Amino acid sequence: MTTTERTAGATGRRVEDGSGVPLLEVRDLHVEFRTREGVARAVNGVNYSVGAGETLAVLGESGSGKSVTAQAIMGILDTPPGRIPKGEILFRGRDLLKASPEERRKVRGRKIAMIFQDALSSLNPVLSVGYQLGEMFRVHQGLSRKDARARAIELMDRVRIPAAKERVGDYPHQFSGGMRQRIMIAMALALEPDLIIADEPTTALDVTVQAQVMDLLAELQREYDMGLILITHDLGVVAGVADRIAVMYAGRIVETAPVHELYKRPAHPYTQGLLDSVPRLGPAPHPGSGRRELRVIKGLPPDLTRIPSGCAFHPRCPRAREMCRVGEPLLYRVPGERRSACYFWKEVVGD
Amino acid sequence: MTDGREPVLQVRNLVKHFPLTQGILFKRQVGAVRAVDGISFDLYQGETLGIVGESGCGKSTVAKLLMMLERATAGEVFYKGQDITKLSGRALKAVRRNIQMVFQDPYTSLNPRMTVGDIIGETFEIHPEVAPKGDRRRKVQELLDVVGLNPEYINRYPHQFSGGQRQRIGIARGLALNPEIIICDEPVSALDVSVQAQVINLMEKLQDEFDLSYVFIAHDLSIVRHISDRVGVMYLGKMVEIGSDEEIYDHPTHPYTQALLSAVPVPDPEAREGRERIILSGDVPSPANPPSGCRFRTRCWKAQDKCATEVPLLAVPERFKDTDSPVAHESACHFAEESATTARPGAARASATRG
Numbered sequence: 001m002t003t004t005e006r007t008a009g010a011t012g013r014r015v016e017d018g019s020g021v022p023l024l025e026v027r028d029l030h031v032e033f034r035t036r037e038g039v040a041r042a043v044n045g046v047n048y049s050v051g052a053g054e055t056l057a058v059l060g061e062s063g064s065g066k067s068v069t070a071q072a073i074m075g076i077l078d079t080p081p082g083r084i085p086k087g088e089i090l091f092r093g094r095d096l097l098k099a100s101p102e103e104r105r106k107v108r109g110r111k112i113a114m115i116f117q118d119a120l121s122s123l124n125p126v127l128s129v130g131y132q133l134g135e136m137f138r139v140h141q142g143l144s145r146k147d148a149r150a151r152a153i154e155l156m157d158r159v160r161i162p163a164a165k166e167r168v169g170d171y172p173h174q175f176s177g178g179m180r181q182r183i184m185i186a187m188a189l190a191l192e193p194d195l196i197i198a199d200e201p202t203t204a205l206d207v208t209v210q211a212q213v214m215d216l217l218a219e220l221q222r223e224y225d226m227g228l229i230l231i232t233h234d235l236g237v238v239a240g241v242a243d244r245i246a247v248m249y250a251g252r253i254v255e256t257a258p259v260h261e262l263y264k265r266p267a268h269p270y271t272q273g274l275l276d277s278v279p280r281l282g283p284a285p286h287p288g289s290g291r292r293e294l295r296v297i298k299g300l301p302p303d304l305t306r307i308p309s310g311c312a313f314h315p316r317c318p319r320a321r322e323m324c325r326v327g328e329p330l331l332y333r334v335p336g337e338r339r340s341a342c343y344f345w346k347e348v349v350g351d
Numbered sequence: 352m353t354d355g356r357e358p359v360l361q362v363r364n365l366v367k368h369f370p371l372t373q374g375i376l377f378k379r380q381v382g383a384v385r386a387v388d389g390i391s392f393d394l395y396q397g398e399t400l401g402i403v404g405e406s407g408c409g410k411s412t413v414a415k416l417l418m419m420l421e422r423a424t425a426g427e428v429f430y431k432g433q434d435i436t437k438l439s440g441r442a443l444k445a446v447r448r449n450i451q452m453v454f455q456d457p458y459t460s461l462n463p464r465m466t467v468g469d470i471i472g473e474t475f476e477i478h479p480e481v482a483p484k485g486d487r488r489r490k491v492q493e494l495l496d497v498v499g500l501n502p503e504y505i506n507r508y509p510h511q512f513s514g515g516q517r518q519r520i521g522i523a524r525g526l527a528l529n530p531e532i533i534i535c536d537e538p539v540s541a542l543d544v545s546v547q548a549q550v551i552n553l554m555e556k557l558q559d560e561f562d563l564s565y566v567f568i569a570h571d572l573s574i575v576r577h578i579s580d581r582v583g584v585m586y587l588g589k590m591v592e593i594g595s596d597e598e599i600y601d602h603p604t605h606p607y608t609q610a611l612l613s614a615v616p617v618p619d620p621e622a623r624e625g626r627e628r629i630i631l632s633g634d635v636p637s638p639a640n641p642p643s644g645c646r647f648r649t650r651c652w653k654a655q656d657k658c659a660t661e662v663p664l665l666a667v668p669e670r671f672k673d674t675d676s677p678v679a680h681e682s683a684c685h686f687a688e689e690s691a692t693t694a695r696p697g698a699a700r701a702s703a704t705r706g
Contacts, residue, residue: 061543176634177406206405206570208631211614215630233544236573236616259620277548279577281600281615293555294548294577300513301543 021093022049023227024073024112024195029087031068031251034080040304042068044251045087047331050195050227055218057230057242057259059274063301065251066231070197073229074114075104091195110140113188115217117200119180123172129156129183130168136190155186159216178209185217195227202237214241235278239263247271250302250312253331257338267340267349269317273297311341319344358393359531359564360417360450365390365426367412371639384639386412388588389426391665394532399558399565401579401596403572403611407635408585410568414536417566418452419443430532448478451530455537457517461509467495467520468505474527481528494523499553515546519553526557534566539574551578572615576600584608587646588638590665594680602677604668604687607647645685653686661685 031043043065050056060066071077073089075096089096091111096104116122124132133155134148143151149168156164159182172180181201188196201217202210218241221228232238238245238259245262247255247270255268266272276295299316302308308315314324323343331339334349342348368383387409394400404410415421417428419435427434435446454460461470471491475482482490492502498519509517518538525533538554539547555578558565569575575582576596583593584607592605603609610629617626631650636642645663648654668687671679678689 061545178634206635207572207614207616208405208610209634210616211628211630212632214616234616235544235618239618239620240616263619263621274544275618277545278618279548279551279573281573281576281612281617293552296548296552297545298549300515300546 021090022051023054023092024229025049025088025090026069026073027088027090029069029072029089030085031065031072031077031082032085033082035305038305041307042082042251042304043072044307046248046251046253048246048253048256050229052194052227053221053225055221055228055230055241055243057232057238057245058248059232059235059238059245060248061233061301063250063304064248066248067199069248070114070199070229070231073197074112075108076114109136109193110191111193112195112197113191113193115181115184115188115196115198115201117203119177119184119204120172122184123180125172128169128171129175130170133183133187133190136187140191151190155190156183158189159183159186159220161186176209177205178213181205181209181213182216185213185220189220189224192224193226195229196221197229197231199231200233201230203232203234210237217241235274247274250307251304252312252341253339254313254341255339256331257334258336261336261338265349265351267334267338267345268313268342269319269344269348270297270313272348272351273316273318311343319347356395358395359431360394360566361427361429362393362417363391363427363429365413365416365428366424367409367416367421368424382639385588385641386638387416388641390585390588390590392583392590392593394564394566396531396564397558397562398580399567399578401575401582402566402568402585403570403575403582404585405570405611405635407587407638409588409638410585411536413585414452414534414566414568417534418450419447444477448481448528449530450532450534451525451528453518453521453525453533453535453538456541457514457521458541460521461517463509466506466508467491467512470509470520471495471524471527474524478528490527491523494527495520497526497557498523513546514542515549518542518550522550522553522557526561529561530563532564532566534568536568537570538567540569540571547574554578572600572612584611587635587641589646589683591647591684592680592682593665594682595677598677598680602680602689604671604678604680604682604689605647605684606651606653606686608682609690610650645683647684653684653688655686657685 026046026048029043029046033040033042046069048056058066072084084097091107096107130149130152133152137143137148137151153164153168156168161167161179161182198217202213205213214237230242242259244256244258246253247268249270255271262271266275277297279294297316302312310326311324311329314320329341329343331341332345334340334345365387366389367387368385370380371382371384372378373381390413402410402413416423423436428436430446438446468491471494472487475487492505495502495504500516500519539550542550551574557563567575567578579596581595582599583590584599586607592599592603592608599608600612603612610631613627613629633650636649642649644660645658648658663683663685665681665683667679667681
């Protein structure tokens with residue numbers, strides 16, 4: 001990636017603390033996996049930053065590299081087959097990739113915590129939830145079993161699990177999907193981290209429960225003034241909570257923008273295609289005209305072992321021209337604190 | 352749109368209880384999971400009936416009952432006037448030719464050890480009258496072409512295809528016997544957003560081309576609105592509201608439908624800030640022990656004593672009966688009202704946002 005200017009916060013909220021250093025900054029991160037078919041380049045030069053109290057949504061389809069980036073930040077990437085050939089992950093100005101495993105362990109959980117998608121497979125089925133929540137305190141703070149249990153009850157209260165005292169000894173399967181996700185949130189909150197990475201936190205939940213969980217997450221974030229990286233493929237979930245959005249495609253960020261601008265006037269054809277392809281809940285724009293065919297993005301996301309030359313989106317892009325096949329577009333600056341990796345962003349915005 | 356048309360499928364009081372047993376050798380029944388508990392609806396020629404609801408509300412069980420993959424505990428399903436729940440053997444096979452299914456997960460619903468040609472062609476082994484033996488390969492290639500796949504892929508295996516392409520194979524298999532009805536159980540929920548739209552467009556195209564009737568089961572309300580002519584909303588084994596897509600989406604009268612619609616994440620930050628959201632408290636109760644009276648009352652902000660004792664029937668509410676407006680559609684609520692908050696604004700909002 002050749003962009004030297006880094007994307008700064010665009011929401012007017014506190015992105016940097018007094019020292020002028022953002023909470024977390026990812027610089028030119030590359031991740032690749034060795035597979036039998038060749039080297040799969042999952043992340044190809046990602047840059048983003050999050051400040052305290054800010055919510056950054058990372059949006060992308062499966063295989064766009066959004067979860068792999070998160071795993072690299074957390075330091076839970078499987079290596080091998082994964083490898084980070086290049087890049088920096090700066091947490092409060094310190095590069096985590098250069099830190100020793102011992103130092104990283106201190107950051108993980110205590111400073112940066114993660115909420116996983118599937119609560120049922122992320123919790124240990126043979127240990128009670130109280131024990132699993134208390135583990136955070138026993139391991140990181142050296143509390144006794146009894147104290148850890150009391151703290152676990154406190155946490156369960158905080159994420160509004162009814163009758164926390166009675167339920168602390170229950171096992172994960174005894175909770176409903178929404179409650180399990182609350183336990184995951186409680187676990188991430190346990191040590192009051194500065195940054196939470198939520199990887200598809202509500203994808204496995206029903207809409208009514210999804211709304212409960214997202215509201216809880218947003219409220220706790222405000223309360224603790226945490227930074228939040230929300231990884232999702234759902235354009236709807238993002239619209240409600242994010243301050244800023246980064247759209248990923250084939251391991252690159254193709255567009256970043258404050259949330260309102262992105263939905264109003266996307267500056268990258270991929271974002272535009274995504275927004276056009278979701279059916280809307282509201283009445284059809286032209287009543288009586290019958291069903292409107294959904295606009296689609298033709299083709300499929302690329303195979304990561306064979307990413308197309310130039311702009312990775314060009315084989316699917318309605319605007320692709322010769323230059324798109326040859327050179328990889330930079331993340332161009334677009335008015336309104338935005339960026340777009342498209343040569344023709346002016347035309348896209350003008351649509 | 353349904354005027355004067357004959358329904359192709361009539362469902363009457365369909366019930367499916369799964370027994371809960373205790374004991375190893377001598378099993379005795381200690382209760383039942385009431386997955387589907389008395390559902391009635393009609394499906395007309397060429398229309399799409401959407402069925403929405405949260406997980407565990409019984410919508411997939413309905414799909415299995417319509418396909419006769421599960422035997423109904425009680426109730427009838429009439430296909431062209433014939434009750435198919437009583438059929439077996441040859442008669443059932445003949446009916447099944449006309450009712451086909453597209454499954455949710457294109458990764459597990461295709462046999463990984465069979466080629467695409469075998470997967471689609473297998474239907475002709477069971478119903479040889481549709482395509483004579485020598486003709487099958489050509490027929491399969493035709494089907495692949497219809498669903499937008501390259502006919503030369505006939506010898507490939509499922510793992511060589513992407514999720515969207517696999518779902519196309521599943522649709523081709525559903526189409527193979529020229530059925531009249533296709534039951535789609537969450538056909539696009541396992542697919543990426545940009546691929547979902549492709550599959551939805553394909554299904555609409557095929558419907559127009561072959562005059563198919565769809566029962567479209569999904570939890571994504573936006574997609575259901577897009578594809579459906581009529582929509583039924585299920586909660587805990589019951590149909591709580593049914594009507595045309597406009598009636599359900601723009602004039603819902605059942606509080607559950609209202610809450611469900613307000614919880615849908617809308618991909619537009621501005622529209623979101625303006626609208627009122629109802630956040631339901633708690634979870635769906637267990638279908639093994641559903642609440643008495645109205646099943647939604649434990650999460651409903653309008654619930655009164657009457658709701659605990661009297662089961663509300665799915666019917667056009669008395670007070671809307673004479674009006675011609677879209678409010679007059681079937682809704683199973685004692686206090687059916689168009690807007691969630693007009694009745695008791697303060698109370699409704701307070702109890703509803705307790706979250």
